[in-house]
Amino acid sequence: MKPCYTIAVTGINAIDSPGPGVPVIRSLKEASSFDVRIIGLSYEALEPGIYMRNLVDKVYQVPYPSAGTDMMFERFRYIQSIEKIDFLFPNFDAELFNFIKLEQKLRDELGVRMVVPSLQQFESRNKVNLFEYGKNHGVKVPAATLVHSAREVSAKLVDMNFPIVVKGKFYDAKIAYTNEQSIQHFDKISAQWGLPVLLQEFIPGTELNVCGVGDGAGKLVGAVPMRKLYITDKGKAWAGVTISDKKLIELTRKLVKETQWNGPFELEVMKTVDDKYYLIEINPRFPAWCYLTTGAGQNQVESVVNIGMGNDVTYFRKYETGKLFIRYAYDMIVNMNEFEQISINGEL
Amino acid sequence: MKLKKDIAISDSGFLFNPSSGDSYTANPIATEILKYMQSGFSNEQIIVSIMESYDVERSTIEKDLFDLESMLSNYKLTR
Secondary structure, three states: OOOEEEEEEOOOOOOOOOOOHHHHHHHHHOOOOOEEEEEEEEOOOOOHHHHOOOOOOEEEEOOOHHHOHHHHHHHHHHHHHHOOOOEEEOOOHHHHHHHHHHHHHHHHHHOOEOOOOOHHHHHHOOHHHHHHHHHHHOOOOOOEEEEOOHHHHHHHHOOOOOOEEEEOOOOOEEEEOOHHHHHHHHHHHHHHHOOOEEEEEOOOOEEEEEEEEEEOOOOEEEEEEEEEEEEOOOOOEEEEEEOOOHHHHHHHHHHHHHHOOEEEEEEEEEEOOOOOEEEEEEEOOOOOOOHHHHHOOOOHHHHHHHHHOOOOOOOOOOOOOOOEEEOOOOOOOOOHHHHHHHHHHOEO | OOEOOOOEEOOOOEEEOOOOOOEEEOOHHHHHHHHHHHOOOOHHHHHHHHHHHOOOOHHHHHHHHHHHHHHHHHOOOEO
C-alpha cells in the first residue's frame, strides 16, 4: 500500500513568467511511490494555481519573504494546526533564504520536511559569487563585476568589451551594447530588484538548461538537459526539447559531486561554437519547465520527496531525448466568492 | 560523407538532431539520399542507386548531392 503525503507547494503563479509550483504539483500527482494531498501556498489572490481545483486541494496565503522568518513560522504553525503537512516545496529564489533558515524548526517543531540546499550552498552559487564559485569548482563562468551605482557602471565598463549582460540579483537580465544602454538597464533592474547589479561578460553561443537533483551526499539523482525552442519577450521558455549532451551531464555530475548539492536545481549554461560550456547561473530550485523531466522519464520531483521522507530513492540514469514541452495559456472562469474567500480569509 | 550516428530520420523526411535539439524537413529525394548515407553508402553508390530509380542525368545528381552535403555540413549533421 502506498503512503499518502500532504505536500505544500509555493510558486503557484502560473502566469507568463511562471513559477514552478503547478508543474511540481503535476509531477507529484504522477508519482508512483506515494499518493498526495496538495496544499497550495500563495502570496497573492490572483495566482492562478489557487483556482486549479483539480490540482490543489486547499490553499493558504502566506506572508511575503520580506515579512521575515517569524511571521512565516507563525503562519505555518496556524496552517499545521489544520493540516498535517509532511513535506514542503519552496519554489522561489526570493523565499528560499527564509525557508533554509527555518528548515530545522519546521521539521522539529511542526514536522514539515524539506529538501533544500544549505545556506552556504545557497549563498555561494548566488549570481554575485558565481565567478568565484566557478573558479573553486573548475567550471568556466563568464567574468563579472558588481555595481552599486550608475557612476560605478561607467567606471567598470572601461575594462569590459561590449556587448555585456546586465543582471538583477534575483531575476532579469538584459544585453547592453553601449555605455548608455548599460546605465539604462542598471536603472531599471536596480529599481525592480535592488542592489547590487551584475555586469557580466557576454558569451555568444547556444543556451542550454539542465534540470536536476543532488542527494546532498555528492550523487546526482537525475539530470535532464533542455534547449529552448521558443522564448517569450521576458526571455522565458515557451517551448523546449530534451537533448542528448553527455558533456553537459558530466559537468552537472561534477558540480553536484564537488558541491554536495542538496535538492533540486537548474543550471543555465552557454555552449559556444567550439563546444565550451560556460555556467551562467545556478537556480537553487526546480525551474518552471520541470514537468518536462517527468515527461522524459525522470520524475525528479517524486525523488525529492522520497529523499526528504527517508524512502528509497530512484537514481535516474537515462531519459528520453526529443521530448518537447509546449506551454499554453488558459482562461479559467472563477466565481467571485472564491476570490473573496482567498482575499478575505487567506484560505480557500 | 557520413551522418552523425544519433541523427533520427523518419520516413516522412523529418530529421531530429538530439545533441542540438534542432529539427529539419527534407524532401523525398533528400530523404532517400539521407537513408542511403545512414546505411553507409559511398557517394558513388548513392549516385548509382538514384540513377537506377529515376530518369536523371548523373551531373544533376552529383550537383544535388554536393549541395545536400554542404547543407548537412553547415548544419553540423555530419561527422
